[in-house]
Amino acid sequence: MSRMWQDPLNDLTRPLALVLAALMAPAGAVLGLVLAVVVSDRVPGVGMVVVPVLSLLLLAAVATWYLVSLRREDARMAASLAAGADELVRGEVAGTTVPARVVQSLPDRSGRPVAALGGPRAERGRRVLATALTPAGPRRVAALVPDLGPLRRGAPVALALPPTRRDLAALDARVDAAALAAGDADPRWSGPLPTHGSVTGGWGPKLAAVVGSLALFAVLSAAVTVATGSEPVDRYAAAAAPTT
Numbered sequence: 001m002s003r004m005w006q007d008p009l010n011d012l013t014r015p016l017a018l019v020l021a022a023l024m025a026p027a028g029a030v031l032g033l034v035l036a037v038v039v040s041d042r043v044p045g046v047g048m049v050v051v052p053v054l055s056l057l058l059l060a061a062v063a064t065w066y067l068v069s070l071r072r073e074d075a076r077m078a079a080s081l082a083a084g085a086d087e088l089v090r091g092e093v094a095g096t097t098v099p100a101r102v103v104q105s106l107p108d109r110s111g112r113p114v115a116a117l118g119g120p121r122a123e124r125g126r127r128v129l130a131t132a133l134t135p136a137g138p139r140r141v142a143a144l145v146p147d148l149g150p151l152r153r154g155a156p157v158a159l160a161l162p163p164t165r166r167d168l169a170a171l172d173a174r175v176d177a178a179a180l181a182a183g184d185a186d187p188r189w190s191g192p193l194p195t196h197g198s199v200t201g202g203w204g205p206k207l208a209a210v211v212g213s214l215a216l217f218a219v220l221s222a223a224v225t226v227a228t229g230s231e232p233v234d235r236y237a238a239a240a241a242p243t244t
Helices: 013-039 046-090 177-184 203-227 235-240
Strands: 096-107 125-134 137-146 156-161 168-171
Touching: 013 046, 013 203, 046 137, 046 168, 046 203, 096 177, 125 156, 125 168, 137 156, 156 177
Parallel strands: 137 168
Antiparallel strands: 096 125, 096 156, 125 137, 156 168
């Protein structure tokens, strides 16, 4: 399961597909049960609830795993952001400065002071999600930057990328306004960029997860309902049958 979170800022296809499949499992189970009752001439038994109950347990398990994993990943990211920013600011590693644009900016709740390369240290920080034009191509990165005011979506920033942490960055305050404007005019911004849709895999994997889960649990539920049902009893024929 941990392999699903290898690059959470740029690829959430598998975690989201798993959650969608789990969400649709109870619906598929109920659909299969209803179809089996309507189409089959067998009388449903207690076995008809087996697949719906199992689908609800699966949904609860996946939802719990997802929430716990999100909290762990958020804690890991917060610790990595602080450590990565400190390494870059102290000069322990040499970063590569690239142009970037803000996607989201939220206050950092850790309360730790935050600094930028060549800039002042602030008592509070902001956790920034940005699209960066890295040497490997546009990708999303996270940065812990000094809270010197709100950063609007799409605002140009210069981020220093460490050599070994491809999802982290630090603000490079040494870049002047002219260089920021030049980076914001980079022609690569007109090419394909990461979006919320692309990060979650697009419509294909989502539809596959929804339709696949519905079909699978509908078939399983219908099969179990029919298999555990009983033959109908003709009450009139039984009443008219001669007794000895």
